[in-house]
Ligand code: ATP
Ligand code: MG
C-alpha cells in the first residue's frame with residue numbers, strides 16, 4: 237500500500253509518502269516537514285490563528301513536494317491519510333480538508349488519523365516492531381503509558397495529572413531564557429552542566445500507579461532560574477531539570493513494565509518511546525537502563541520522526557487500510573480525541 241500522509245495539527249505543515257508491503261515492511265519514499273518556527277518565535281509559543289493561516293498557505297506546495305520527492309504520481313497512491321485530531325482545530329481542518337479533496341478527486345480511500353496513533357506507530361518507520369508493546373508517549377501535549385495491542389487497540393496505564401513532559405521542557409526552558417521550542421535548546425545547554433548542583437522535587441514517589449506530574453518541578457525550577465547570574469549556573473540547572481524529567485519518566489515506566497509483565501509473556505516484553513521528548517538523549521539513556529533491568533527490548537523512532545511529521549500519519553493510515561478500515565468524507569476535525577477511547581473506531585463522527 238502506498239499512502240500520502242498529511243499532518244497539520246500543530247505548528248508543522250508536513251506531507252509524506254510511505255509504502256507498506258503486505259508483510260509489514262515499511263519504506264518512507266518522502267517526508268517533507270515545513271516548520272512555522274519563525275512565525276511563532278516572536279510570541280514564545282504557538283499562536284493557533286497564525287498556525288491555521290500558515291497551514292493554508294503552504295499545504296498544497298508541501299504535498300506537491302512530497303509527491304515529487306517520492307517520484308510517483310497520484311495514480312500510484314492507494315489512499316490518503318490526514319490527521320483529524322487531536323490538536324489545534326483550525327490547523328487540523330486544513331490538512332483534513334486537503335486530504336478529502338485529494339481522496340475525492342482521485343477516488344482514493346481516506347483515513348482520518350488520530351495524531352497520537354501516528355506517534356504510536358512512528359518507531360516502526362525505523363525498525364520492524366511486533367505487537368503488542370508497551371508505549372511511553374512523550375510529546376508536547378501528552379505524557380502517557382499505554383499497552384498497544386494492535387491497530388486501534390490501546391489501553392492506557394497512566395497519564396500526566398498536570399503538564400506533559402514536553403510542555404515541562406518548554407516552560408522551564410523559557411524561564412531559563414532559552415528560545416522556543418525549548419526542549420532541544422535545554423538539552424544543548426545541559427551538556428555543559430552538572431546535574432548534581434541543584435536538588436529538584438521528585439513527584440509522586442512511591443505511588444503505585446503509572447501517572448506523571450511535572451508542575452512541582454516546573455515551579456521549583458522557575459524559582460531557582462530567577463536567582464541565577466551565570467551561564468554555568470543556568471547550564472547546571474538545565475542538566476538538573478533534564479535529569480529530573482528523565483528520572484521520573486524512567487521510574488514510572490519501570491512501574492508500568494511490572495504491570496505489563498503480569499499479563500504478557502517474556503517474548504512480548506517490548507518497549508517503545510515516541511513523541512518529541514523521545515529525541516532527548518538523556519531520556520533515551522534512562523529508559524534503556526530500565527528496559528535492561530526488566531528484560532524489555534528498547535525501540536525509539538529515528539530522530540526525524542520523534543517530533544511531528546507526516547510519515548507517521550501515512551504509516552498509521554496504511555496500517556488501518558491494511559486492516560480494512562477507512563473513513564467517510566464527512567469525518568470531522570477533533571480538538572480532543574483520546575487514543576484509548578476512540579482509536580479503535582474509524583473517526584467517531586461517522587461510525
Ligand atoms: P502532541 O503530539 O501531544 O499533540 P506536539 O505534536 O506538539 O504535541 P511533538 O511534536 O511530538 O509534540 O513534540 C514536541 C515537544 O518535544 C516539544 O515540547 C519539544 O520541546 C519537545 N522536544 C523536542 N526535542 C526535544 C529534546 N531534544 N529534548 C527534550 N524535549 C524535546
Ligand atoms: Mg511541533
Ligand code: FE
Nearest residue numbers: 375376543544
Ligand atoms: Fe505530536
